[in-house]
Amino acid sequence: MxxxxxxxxxxxxxxxxxxxxxxxxxxxxxxxxxxxxxxxxxxxxxxxxxxxxxxxxxxxxxxRRNLVEDQCPVCNYEFTAFNSIECNCPSCGEPLQIQGGHFQRITPPGTIDVEAVEVSVKQLED
Incomplete structure:
Protein backbone atom coordinates (compact mmCIF):
# COMPACT_ATOMS: atom_id res chain seq x y z
CA MET A 1 0.00 0.00 0.00
CA ARG A 64 -57.42 -13.98 -3.81
CA ARG A 65 -60.33 -13.34 -6.21
CA ASN A 66 -60.16 -16.62 -8.17
CA LEU A 67 -59.25 -19.34 -5.66
CA VAL A 68 -61.92 -21.00 -3.54
CA GLU A 69 -61.10 -23.14 -0.52
CA ASP A 70 -64.00 -25.20 0.75
CA GLN A 71 -65.02 -28.72 1.77
CA CYS A 72 -66.41 -31.35 -0.56
CA PRO A 73 -70.17 -31.73 0.13
CA VAL A 74 -69.88 -35.53 -0.18
CA CYS A 75 -66.80 -36.50 1.86
CA ASN A 76 -65.94 -33.19 3.67
CA TYR A 77 -62.39 -33.19 2.23
CA GLU A 78 -61.07 -29.61 2.22
CA PHE A 79 -59.26 -28.52 -0.95
CA THR A 80 -58.68 -25.50 -3.19
CA ALA A 81 -59.87 -24.95 -6.77
CA PHE A 82 -60.24 -22.13 -9.28
CA ASN A 83 -63.48 -20.18 -9.26
CA SER A 84 -64.62 -20.55 -12.87
CA ILE A 85 -63.99 -24.24 -13.63
CA GLU A 86 -65.60 -27.54 -12.81
CA CYS A 87 -63.42 -29.90 -10.80
CA ASN A 88 -63.39 -33.30 -9.17
CA CYS A 89 -62.84 -33.92 -5.49
CA PRO A 90 -59.33 -35.36 -5.04
CA SER A 91 -60.58 -37.68 -2.28
CA CYS A 92 -63.83 -39.18 -3.57
CA GLY A 93 -63.80 -38.13 -7.25
CA GLU A 94 -67.20 -36.40 -7.12
CA PRO A 95 -67.63 -33.81 -9.93
CA LEU A 96 -68.15 -30.38 -8.37
CA GLN A 97 -68.85 -26.84 -9.48
CA ILE A 98 -68.39 -23.59 -7.57
CA GLN A 99 -71.43 -21.45 -6.77
CA GLY A 100 -71.27 -18.55 -4.36
CA GLY A 101 -67.79 -19.46 -3.15
CA HIS A 102 -68.78 -23.02 -2.15
CA PHE A 103 -68.57 -26.40 -3.87
CA GLN A 104 -71.85 -27.82 -5.20
CA ARG A 105 -72.43 -31.27 -6.67
CA ILE A 106 -73.05 -31.60 -10.40
CA THR A 107 -75.81 -34.17 -10.34
CA PRO A 108 -79.17 -34.17 -12.05
CA PRO A 109 -82.17 -33.49 -9.81
CA GLY A 110 -83.67 -36.62 -8.33
CA THR A 111 -80.39 -38.53 -8.12
CA ILE A 112 -80.28 -40.68 -5.03
CA ASP A 113 -76.97 -41.61 -3.47
CA VAL A 114 -76.71 -45.19 -2.38
CA GLU A 115 -73.97 -46.72 -0.27
CA ALA A 116 -73.15 -50.32 -1.11
CA VAL A 117 -72.82 -52.72 1.77
CA GLU A 118 -70.89 -55.93 1.36
CA VAL A 119 -72.98 -58.95 2.29
CA SER A 120 -71.40 -62.31 3.01
CA VAL A 121 -72.81 -65.18 1.09
CA LYS A 122 -74.08 -68.16 3.08
CA GLN A 123 -75.06 -71.31 1.38
CA LEU A 124 -78.13 -72.96 2.63
CA GLU A 125 -78.06 -76.67 2.90
CA ASP A 126 -81.12 -78.48 1.62
Whole structure:
Protein backbone atom coordinates (compact mmCIF):
# COMPACT_ATOMS: atom_id res chain seq x y z
CA MET A 1 0.00 0.00 0.00
CA UNK A 2 1.25 3.45 -0.90
CA UNK A 3 1.25 5.76 2.13
CA UNK A 4 2.04 8.94 0.15
CA UNK A 5 -1.61 9.62 -0.74
CA UNK A 6 -4.21 10.48 1.91
CA UNK A 7 -7.08 8.05 2.41
CA UNK A 8 -9.71 10.61 1.31
CA UNK A 9 -8.36 10.62 -2.25
CA UNK A 10 -7.73 6.88 -2.39
CA UNK A 11 -11.05 5.23 -3.42
CA UNK A 12 -9.94 1.81 -4.56
CA UNK A 13 -12.61 -0.50 -3.10
CA UNK A 14 -15.36 1.90 -2.09
CA UNK A 15 -18.63 2.09 -4.01
CA UNK A 16 -18.35 5.86 -4.07
CA UNK A 17 -15.89 5.79 -6.98
CA UNK A 18 -18.29 3.78 -9.14
CA UNK A 19 -21.20 6.06 -8.24
CA UNK A 20 -19.18 9.17 -9.08
CA UNK A 21 -18.16 7.65 -12.42
CA UNK A 22 -21.80 7.02 -13.37
CA UNK A 23 -22.79 10.50 -12.20
CA UNK A 24 -20.03 12.17 -14.24
CA UNK A 25 -20.89 10.05 -17.28
CA UNK A 26 -24.54 11.08 -16.96
CA UNK A 27 -23.65 14.75 -16.67
CA UNK A 28 -21.36 14.49 -19.69
CA UNK A 29 -24.02 12.80 -21.83
CA UNK A 30 -26.62 15.32 -20.68
CA UNK A 31 -24.40 18.29 -21.50
CA UNK A 32 -23.68 17.17 -25.07
CA UNK A 33 -27.33 16.56 -25.92
CA UNK A 34 -27.63 12.86 -25.16
CA UNK A 35 -29.87 13.27 -22.12
CA UNK A 36 -32.32 10.83 -23.66
CA UNK A 37 -29.75 8.06 -23.08
CA UNK A 38 -29.61 8.90 -19.38
CA UNK A 39 -33.41 9.20 -19.16
CA UNK A 40 -33.98 5.88 -20.92
CA UNK A 41 -31.45 4.19 -18.62
CA UNK A 42 -33.22 5.56 -15.55
CA UNK A 43 -36.62 4.49 -16.92
CA UNK A 44 -35.26 1.00 -17.62
CA UNK A 45 -33.74 0.80 -14.15
CA UNK A 46 -37.04 1.92 -12.58
CA UNK A 47 -38.96 -0.65 -14.63
CA UNK A 48 -36.59 -3.43 -13.55
CA UNK A 49 -37.15 -2.49 -9.91
CA UNK A 50 -40.91 -1.74 -9.96
CA UNK A 51 -42.33 -4.37 -12.37
CA UNK A 52 -41.62 -7.41 -10.15
CA UNK A 53 -43.20 -5.66 -7.17
CA UNK A 54 -46.31 -4.67 -9.13
CA UNK A 55 -46.54 -8.14 -10.69
CA UNK A 56 -46.32 -9.80 -7.27
CA UNK A 57 -49.17 -7.68 -5.83
CA UNK A 58 -51.25 -8.16 -8.99
CA UNK A 59 -50.82 -11.92 -8.84
CA UNK A 60 -51.81 -11.99 -5.14
CA UNK A 61 -54.93 -9.92 -5.89
CA UNK A 62 -55.91 -12.22 -8.78
CA UNK A 63 -55.35 -15.37 -6.70
CA ARG A 64 -57.42 -13.98 -3.81
CA ARG A 65 -60.33 -13.34 -6.21
CA ASN A 66 -60.16 -16.62 -8.17
CA LEU A 67 -59.25 -19.34 -5.66
CA VAL A 68 -61.92 -21.00 -3.54
CA GLU A 69 -61.10 -23.14 -0.52
CA ASP A 70 -64.00 -25.20 0.75
CA GLN A 71 -65.02 -28.72 1.77
CA CYS A 72 -66.41 -31.35 -0.56
CA PRO A 73 -70.17 -31.73 0.13
CA VAL A 74 -69.88 -35.53 -0.18
CA CYS A 75 -66.80 -36.50 1.86
CA ASN A 76 -65.94 -33.19 3.67
CA TYR A 77 -62.39 -33.19 2.23
CA GLU A 78 -61.07 -29.61 2.22
CA PHE A 79 -59.26 -28.52 -0.95
CA THR A 80 -58.68 -25.50 -3.19
CA ALA A 81 -59.87 -24.95 -6.77
CA PHE A 82 -60.24 -22.13 -9.28
CA ASN A 83 -63.48 -20.18 -9.26
CA SER A 84 -64.62 -20.55 -12.87
CA ILE A 85 -63.99 -24.24 -13.63
CA GLU A 86 -65.60 -27.54 -12.81
CA CYS A 87 -63.42 -29.90 -10.80
CA ASN A 88 -63.39 -33.30 -9.17
CA CYS A 89 -62.84 -33.92 -5.49
CA PRO A 90 -59.33 -35.36 -5.04
CA SER A 91 -60.58 -37.68 -2.28
CA CYS A 92 -63.83 -39.18 -3.57
CA GLY A 93 -63.80 -38.13 -7.25
CA GLU A 94 -67.20 -36.40 -7.12
CA PRO A 95 -67.63 -33.81 -9.93
CA LEU A 96 -68.15 -30.38 -8.37
CA GLN A 97 -68.85 -26.84 -9.48
CA ILE A 98 -68.39 -23.59 -7.57
CA GLN A 99 -71.43 -21.45 -6.77
CA GLY A 100 -71.27 -18.55 -4.36
CA GLY A 101 -67.79 -19.46 -3.15
CA HIS A 102 -68.78 -23.02 -2.15
CA PHE A 103 -68.57 -26.40 -3.87
CA GLN A 104 -71.85 -27.82 -5.20
CA ARG A 105 -72.43 -31.27 -6.67
CA ILE A 106 -73.05 -31.60 -10.40
CA THR A 107 -75.81 -34.17 -10.34
CA PRO A 108 -79.17 -34.17 -12.05
CA PRO A 109 -82.17 -33.49 -9.81
CA GLY A 110 -83.67 -36.62 -8.33
CA THR A 111 -80.39 -38.53 -8.12
CA ILE A 112 -80.28 -40.68 -5.03
CA ASP A 113 -76.97 -41.61 -3.47
CA VAL A 114 -76.71 -45.19 -2.38
CA GLU A 115 -73.97 -46.72 -0.27
CA ALA A 116 -73.15 -50.32 -1.11
CA VAL A 117 -72.82 -52.72 1.77
CA GLU A 118 -70.89 -55.93 1.36
CA VAL A 119 -72.98 -58.95 2.29
CA SER A 120 -71.40 -62.31 3.01
CA VAL A 121 -72.81 -65.18 1.09
CA LYS A 122 -74.08 -68.16 3.08
CA GLN A 123 -75.06 -71.31 1.38
CA LEU A 124 -78.13 -72.96 2.63
CA GLU A 125 -78.06 -76.67 2.90
CA ASP A 126 -81.12 -78.48 1.62
Missing amino acids: NNQYPKLVWMNNSGLGCLLTFLLLGLLLGSIGLGWVVNSFLILLGAIILLPIISFWGLRWWM
